[in-house]
Amino acid sequence: MELVDARAIVTGAASGLGRRFALELARAGARVAAVDVDADGLQRLVAEASGGRSGVDTFVCDVSREEAVRTTVQQAIAALGTANVLVNNAGILRDGLLVSQEDGFVRKLPTAQWRSVLETNLTGAYLMAREVAAQMVERQVRPALVVNISSLTGGGNAGQSNYSASKAALDALTRTWAMELAPHGIRVGGIAPGLVDTPMLASLGDAEREALTAKVPLGRAGQPYEIWLALRLLIECEFFTGRVIAVDGGAA
Numbered sequence: 001m002e003l004v005d006a007r008a009i010v011t012g013a014a015s016g017l018g019r020r021f022a023l024e025l026a027r028a029g030a031r032v033a034a035v036d037v038d039a040d041g042l043q044r045l046v047a048e049a050s051g052g053r054s055g056v057d058t059f060v061c062d063v064s065r066e067e068a069v070r071t072t073v074q075q076a077i078a079a080l081g082t083a084n085v086l087v088n089n090a091g092i093l094r095d096g097l098l099v100s101q102e103d104g105f106v107r108k109l110p111t112a113q114w115r116s117v118l119e120t121n122l123t124g125a126y127l128m129a130r131e132v133a134a135q136m137v138e139r140q141v142r143p144a145l146v147v148n149i150s151s152l153t154g155g156g157n158a159g160q161s162n163y164s165a166s167k168a169a170l171d172a173l174t175r176t177w178a179m180e181l182a183p184h185g186i187r188v189g190g191i192a193p194g195l196v197d198t199p200m201l202a203s204l205g206d207a208e209r210e211a212l213t214a215k216v217p218l219g220r221a222g223q224p225y226e227i228w229l230a231l232r233l234l235i236e237c238e239f240f241t242g243r244v245i246a247v248d249g250g251a252a
């Protein structure tokens, strides 16, 4: 698909990677429906996208809420005319060890902390993909693409039971949906970034950020634009499906 032909729904578009994806798509002349829980961030995105070749429509929605997702997808498709690209990018971190010991007490990872991450990162992607793919199938939208933004830490990372599990599951969904949706002409791909310079990374403490950066062979965090280049490949390359591209500076 040519970028200019993309009619894209991007979740988590008010910040970081999603914001960069929305701005680059608008700059290329694609139409964008930007979805996020952060209404103020979406307003800032609209102001910034005004220099692009096309505009950005915004939708305040929590992707983990089934009814809200259903309504938002309908409204986004009405605004775009059709949706031929979905980028499941919304994600959160709520790090914590499964069990830890402090001052003689054993602390357990709270179930709410587990669930909040699974609900946003995994259930949110499932709900969005299900609603958008149903529209793609019903309206015979071709070409069509679903992208899941995963993470290097889908391979496992101490302190990230919830986050790592959500991203590993997302990678499994990328492969599963690619098989299921190929007969309908829908491609499904994943991008697994390593460290990227976004507000999510900034939310970690200095010491943790420095320790993580030290593990990257290229010696730095990536920039959102460098992850956009991978999304651009997935959009443009019609032979790509069912795989997750790692863009991580060589980190293991």
Ligand SMILES: NC(=O)c1ccc[n+]([C@@H]2O[C@H](COP(=O)([O-])OP(=O)(O)OC[C@H]3O[C@@H](n4cnc5c(N)ncnc54)[C@H](O)[C@@H]3O)[C@@H](O)[C@H]2O)c1
Residues within 6 Å of the ligand: 011, 012, 013, 014, 015, 016, 017, 018, 035, 036, 037, 038, 041, 061, 062, 063, 064, 089, 090, 091, 092, 120, 124, 149, 150, 151, 152, 192, 193, 194, 195, 196, 197, 198, 199, 200, 201
């Ligand atoms: N920054 C990194 O180092 C890094 C590395 C690997 C993967 N990722 C992944 O990239 C994606 C984007 O991360 P980022 O670094 O840009 O983070 P970010 O915190 O800057 O942006 C995430 C956006 O998602 C939105 N969001 C959160 N919960 C939501 C919900 N329930 N419904 C709708 N929107 C919601 C937030 O409001 C925010 O605008 C995430 O899936 C993240 O896991 C990031």
